Amino acid sequence: MINFTQLVLASHNAGKLKELQAMLGESVQLRSIGEFSSVEPEETGLSFVENAILKARNAARISGLPALADDSGLAVDFLGGAPGIYSARYADGKGDAANNAKLLDALKDVPQAERGAQFVCVLALVRHADDPLPILCEGLWHGRILTQASGEHGFGYDPLFWVPERDCSSAELSPSDKNLISHRARAMDLLRQRLGLK
Numbered sequence: 001m002i003n004f005t006q007l008v009l010a011s012h013n014a015g016k017l018k019e020l021q022a023m024l025g026e027s028v029q030l031r032s033i034g035e036f037s038s039v040e041p042e043e044t045g046l047s048f049v050e051n052a053i054l055k056a057r058n059a060a061r062i063s064g065l066p067a068l069a070d071d072s073g074l075a076v077d078f079l080g081g082a083p084g085i086y087s088a089r090y091a092d093g094k095g096d097a098a099n100n101a102k103l104l105d106a107l108k109d110v111p112q113a114e115r116g117a118q119f120v121c122v123l124a125l126v127r128h129a130d131d132p133l134p135i136l137c138e139g140l141w142h143g144r145i146l147t148q149a150s151g152e153h154g155f156g157y158d159p160l161f162w163v164p165e166r167d168c169s170s171a172e173l174s175p176s177d178k179n180l181i182s183h184r185a186r187a188m189d190l191l192r193q194r195l196g197l198k
């Protein structure tokens with residue numbers, strides 16, 4: 001069992017930090033990489049796993065602390081899994097609202113039955129920058145893409161993601177509810193098991 005009291009989170013996304021810290025509870029303090037550097041590494045990998053490892057190593061190198069990274073995104077069936085690892089950059093870096101508008105446009109006139117999608121989250125934990133054995137945990141969350149945005153909670157694509165088990169969008173879930181069933185929650189559940197935290 002590995003015991004961490006402090007981890008640096010290799011992410012500049014405030015939504016992820018909030019969700020991951022809530023899931024970890026008080027036993028582990030997550031410090032944002034933003035405390036150490038404002039430079040974001042280029043996500044040059046071709047998979048969630050590669051990008052998660054790349055971000056974790058970079059954060060461990062900069063901070064000198066063990067690092068946790070989250071590479072995540074939305075894979076839409078009708079679009080052959082796009083935007084996938086390019087989810088944050090789907091509308092050329094113009095942000096969440098532009099990403100959502102582009103996705104709605106790409107699925108214009110696509111019928112309900114063909115609007116299936118999954119959120120994907122890969123967590124990578126490295127003990128130090130050159131760790132040869134990163135811990136990797138994956139979580140998937142199946143749903144559908146709505147035809148219009150709904151809900152105010154969460155971040156990113158949440159207002160467009162319909163959650164079948166709750167019959168609402170993921171932005172209509174309370175933060176604590178989302179943290180029980182999301183792709184990130186599933187990945188974190190596995191990570192907690194690997195770390196002996198449960």
Ligand SMILES: O=P(O)(O)OP(=O)(O)OP(=O)(O)OC[C@H]1O[C@@H](n2cnc3c(O)ncnc32)[C@H](O)[C@@H]1O
Pocket residue numbers: 010011012013016040043070071072073074087088089096099119154155156157158182184
């Ligand atoms: O790389 P870091 O600094 O962690 O922050 P980021 O926002 O760039 O994160 P990613 O590269 O992993 O891209 C994830 C994309 O997928 C979206 N996404 C991931 N998890 C999500 C969630 O729980 N709800 C809504 N959108 C999510 C998010 O908005 C981004 O557009």
Ligand SMILES: [Mg+2]
Pocket residue numbers: 043088
């Ligand atoms: Mg990113």
